[in-house]
Amino acid sequence: MTDIRVTEPPARAAPRKLAGPRFRPGESVFRVLLLCCLGVGIIFLGVLLTYVLVEAWPRLDSRLWNNFPSIRRPEAAGAQSAIFGTIWVVSFTALFCLPTGVMAAIYLEEYADPNRWYNRLIELNIQNLAAVPSIIYGILGLGLLARQLSLGTTVLTAALTLSLLVLPVVIIASREAIRAVPQSIRQASLALGATQWQTIRRQVLPAAVPGIATGSILALSRAIGEAAPLLLLGAVTYVAFNPEGLESAYTVLPIQIFGWISQSREEFHHLAAAAIVILLAILLLMNAAAIWLRNRFSKRW
C-alpha cells in the first residue's frame, strides 16, 4: 500500500452534542448504512481468513516446511524451498532498499529546496512510482536487470526488483517520520555549533527511528506478498533446493502458492491454502511488530 501512516493523525475535537431537537429517522438509517459499508470489508476479511484456515487444516503440519515441492505426490509436497527463498529474497531486498530509502528521505526532508524544479521532479516521480503497477517492475527487472545487465533470473535480480518496487513506500514513510521531529531540536543542535549532518545523524535520525522502522516493516511485508513481478523473473514453481547465494535460482511463497492454485487436483488446493496460512502468519507477525514499535516508541512532542 502506498498510504502507510507512521504518525498518528491529530486527535479531532470531541463530537458535538448540538444535533437538532427533531427526531430524524433518515439519520439513523444513514448511520446504519455507513456502518454496513465498514462492515463489508471487515466481514469479508473474516470470511477469507476462516475459509483459508478451514481449507488448510488437513495440510497444516510439518510436511509443509520439511519437504520440497513435488508435482507427482501432493501428499508429500512441502514448501521448504519457497520459505527459504522468501527469506533470502526479502533479506536482500531490505539490505538494498532500506539504506537507499532512508537516505533519499533525509535528502528530501533536510536538504532539498522544494522550490527547485529538480527536487519537485524527484518528489512527483516518487509519488507516481508508488502507484505504478507491480508487474511493470517485473518488466523492468526482466528487460533491464535480467537481460541487459545479464544478471539472469536469480535471487539478486528478484531482490533488486523488489527493492525498487518498495522504495517509494520506504521513502514516503521515512519522510513522514523525519518531518515529525520538531524543528526546535534541529535549531538547538545547530545553535550549539553542530553541522547539519551532525544534527541529522545525532538528533533527527535517532528521534525518527521508530517511525522509519514501522514504515520499513510494512514496506517489507509488501515485498513478501508480491508475486506479479517475480512471475516474469523466473521464480519457477518446482525448485527442489534452497537458495545458496545471490546467483541461485529460487522460488518464493506467493509464486509457490500461485503454482499450486493452477493445479487441478484437489490436494493442491489444500496445499495452497496451507502455504497461504504460513504467508499470512508471517505478514501478521510483521504487522504486529510494526504496531508494537509504533506504540512502544512513538513520542508526542
Added chain:
Amino acid sequence: MSSPPRPPSVGPPGRQTLRRTRPRYGERVIQALLLLAALVSVATTAGIVISLIPPTAEFFGRVDVGEFLAGTEWTALFTKPRYGVLPLLGATLLITVIALLVAIPVGLGAAIYLSEYASPRVRKVLKPALEVLAGVPTVVYGFFALSFVTPLLQDHWPFGEGPDFNNALSAGLVMGVMIIPTIASLSEDAMAAVPDALRDGAYALGSGKRIVSVRVVVPAALSGIVAACVLGISRAIGETMIVAIASGNRATLSFNPLDAMQTMTGFIAQAGSGDIPVQSFEYKTIFAVGALLFVITFVMNMISIRLVRKYREVYE
C-alpha cells in the same frame, strides 16, 4: 567532523564572527550521496521507460499501430498470431468497472463513517482493521476469488446460466474489496482536511449530521475523493494476480462478466511466466502491452496527484 583545525579565514574583519571558518567538504560529500539516493527513484522511472521502448518499437515495426489499437482479436501466443489489443483492454475495463462499483460506494461510506461519525477510539480500532485488507497479498485474493467466490456465485446464480469456472465477475468483486482501503483511507484524509467552520455553519443552519456529511463535507473534499477514486482505478487496471488466477487466460472480446477473459496484466503474467525465447516476437508483445499499461496508469496517477495537490492548497 574530526579534521584538524585550520587557521581562521581571512575575510573582512567586521563580518568574521558570523562566517563559517572552514569549508566543510564532508558535509558536501554527504549531501551529494543523499541526493544520489534520491535520484535512484528517478533512475527507476528512466529504467522502466528504457526497458519498454526498444522492444515496443520493434513490435510496432511489424504490427501496425492501428491494428494494435483497433483490432478485435488477440492471439499473440498462438501459431497464427493476431495483435488486436481490444479484447485485453475491454476485459481490463470491465473488471475495473465491477471493482469500482464495489469499492467506491463502500469505501466512501466507510470514509464518511470514520471521518464524521466514529469516536476517536472507534476510529483507532476500525481504521487499521480496514487497512489489513490492503496488506493481504493479492495471490490470496485470487485464491479466494477462484475457490470461494466463484463456486458461491455458481451455486446461487438466480437467473439463467451461471458464471464460468473462470469469470470476470468474481475477479472484479474481490478486486473491489481489495481497493476499499485505498479509497476509504484517502477520502477520509480529504474529509479530515475540511475545516470545522464549514460544519459548524451547516449545524448552525439546523442541518443534521447526514446533511452535513453529504452536502457539506463530501463536496468540500470532492477533489480528494476523486483523486482517491482515480488512484483506485489505477490500482484496478494494474492488479495482476487476482485476474491471472480468477478471470481466465482466454482473450475474448465480450462484455458479459460471466465469461472468462484476459486482461492486459493477465496476458503479461501468462506470457512472462512461460519460457519464451528472448529473440522471439512473443517476447516483444509483453513489452508492447506493458507500455500501454504503463501509459494508462501513468496518466491516471498524474491526475490523482494533481487533484490531491488541489485540495491541499485550498485548506492549508
